[in-house]
Each structure stands twice: as structure tokens, then as C-alpha cells.
Amino acid sequence: DAGVTQSPTHLIKTRGQHVTLRCSPISGHKSVSWYQQVLGQGPQFIFQYYEKEERGRGNFPDRFSARQFPNYSSELNVNALLLGDSALYLCASSTLMGNQPQHFGDGTRLSIL
Amino acid sequence: EDQVTQSPEALRLQEGESSSLNCSYTVSGLRGLFWYRQDPGKGPEFLFTLYSAGEEKEKERLKATLTKKESFLHITAPKPEDSATYLCAVQGGGSNYKLTFGKGTLLTVNP
Numbered sequence: 001d002a003g004v005t006q007s008p009t010h011l012i013k014t015r016g017q018h019v020t021l022r023c024s025p026i027s028g029h030k031s032v033s034w035y036q037q038v039l040g041q042g043p044q045f046i047f048q049y050y051e052k053e054e055r056g057r058g059n060f061p062d063r064f065s066a067r068q069f070p071n072y073s074s075e076l077n078v079n080a081l082l083l084g085d086s087a088l089y090l091c092a093s094s095t096l097m098g099n100q101p102q103h104f105g106d107g108t109r110l111s112i113l
Numbered sequence: 114e115d116q117v118t119q120s121p122e123a124l125r126l127q128e129g130e131s132s133s134l135n136c137s138y139t140v141s142g143l144r145g146l147f148w149y150r151q152d153p154g155k156g157p158e159f160l161f162t163l164y165s166a167g168e169e170k171e172k173e174r175l176k177a178t179l180t181k182k183e184s185f186l187h188i189t190a191p192k193p194e195d196s197a198t199y200l201c202a203v204q205g206g207g208s209n210y211k212l213t214f215g216k217g218t219l220l221t222v223n224p
Contacts (some may be wrong), residue, residue: 033211042200042214043157056209090156099145099164099204102212104156
């Protein structure tokens with residue numbers, strides 16, 4: 001069975017641009033979460049979606065937004081990119097909203113020049 | 114606010130030399146504690162979930178335990194392929210089901 005897939009795998013942008021990252025969850029999983037991982041740190045929670053509705057938001061500015069589609073795939077959008085947005089962006093999916101394990105994709109490496 | 118502290122930050126072992134990684138946490142209403150393994154350039158790979166104090170889970174050379182304040186990941190007779198960063202995360206009792214991660218322990222097992 002396919003795991004969580006993310007695209008693109010790598011991306012280079014310049015300050016001020018915007019970016020869209022995409023995620024396809026494991027088949028049957030209805031919850032998708034987004035995390036940011038800076039080098040040397042653990043992942044930090046950005047958003048959680050379940051059944052196409054936002055169920056949680058971390059401490060990130062309004063430049064970050066996301067949505068979930070009817071097929072449960074998801075997009076993370078970041079506007080007005082800053083150098084500090086350079087990170088590995090991880091998507092995780094789980095079966096339900098609950099204490100089920102979240103399974104991660106291999107992420108999108110975003111570099112801001 | 115949920116907090117997770119992992120120690121040590123880095124650990125070097127010889128092949129076959131057993132040891133333990135520590136994860137201390139503070140959380141309001143623990144729903145679950147999760148261990149993940151992360152290889153360079155990859156996403157975290159799920160290992161274990163622990164839900165209540167006293168619970169233990171095992172998988173090959175790894176054993177995870179949980180108390181009310183900390184969790185341990187015991188590695189018995191490690192092999193070089195066990196080298197990775199091990200991440201601990203908690204899920205608290207808030208309105209969402211976010212994971213709060215520690216910074217991880219970088220484990221290197223030398224042959």
C-alpha cells in the first residue's frame with residue numbers, strides 16, 4: 001500500500017514569493033496534519049484537517065494557510081516567503097481524529113534564497 | 114502548553130552495547146506518547162504508541178516504556194542499521210490532536 005506522498009520533494013524560492021505544497025494521505029485516512037521541521041529540531045505543528053474542516057492551528061502567522069479536498073488530499077500554502085521559512089515541510093495522515101498514530105511522508109524541502 | 118525534552122541529544126554506541134533514550138514530558142491530559150525514527154532526508158517513521166503509565170511495547174531490538182512523567186526507549190544489542198534520530202512526541206488533551214515533539218536523540222551505532 002502506498003504511504004503518504006508529498007510533492008514536490010525539493011523547492012527553491014526567493015523572498016516574497018508564494019509556494020503551494022501538496023499531500024496525498026494513505027488510502028482510507030481522513031485526517032491530514034502539516035508540520036514544519038527546521039534542521040536540528042523536532043517537527044512543529046502547523047495545521048490539522050479532518051473531513052475537509054480545519055480542526056487545529058499551530059502558532060504560525062496568517063501567511064500560512066491550508067485546505068483539504070473531497071478526496072482527503074491537502075495543500076499547504078505559504079505567502080510572502082521569508083528566509084526563516086526554509087525548512088522540511090511534513091505531511092502526516094491518520095485514520096480518525098483521535099489518538100491514532102500519525103504516519104508521515106518524506107516531506108518537501110523548501111529553500112528560500 | 115505541552116513540552117517534551119529528550120536526552121541525550123546524541124549517543125554513540127558500539128554494536129551490541131545496550132542503552133536507553135529518555136523522553137520527559139509535561140502535558141495536560143495525555144492521550145498518547147509516540148516514538149518515531151527518522152533517517153536523514155526522510156520523514157519520521159512510526160515505531161510505538163503508549164497510552165498509559167506502566168505500558169510497554171516491543172519491536173525487535175527496541176522496547177518502549179511509559180511512566181507518568183517520562184518514557185524510555187531501550188535498545189538491546191544495537192546494530193549499525195539502528196543508527197538514526199529517534200523522536201518522541203506527546204498528544205495532549207486539547208481541542209485538536211496535534212503532536213508536540215522533542216528535538217530528538219541522534220543515535221550512532223559503530224560496527
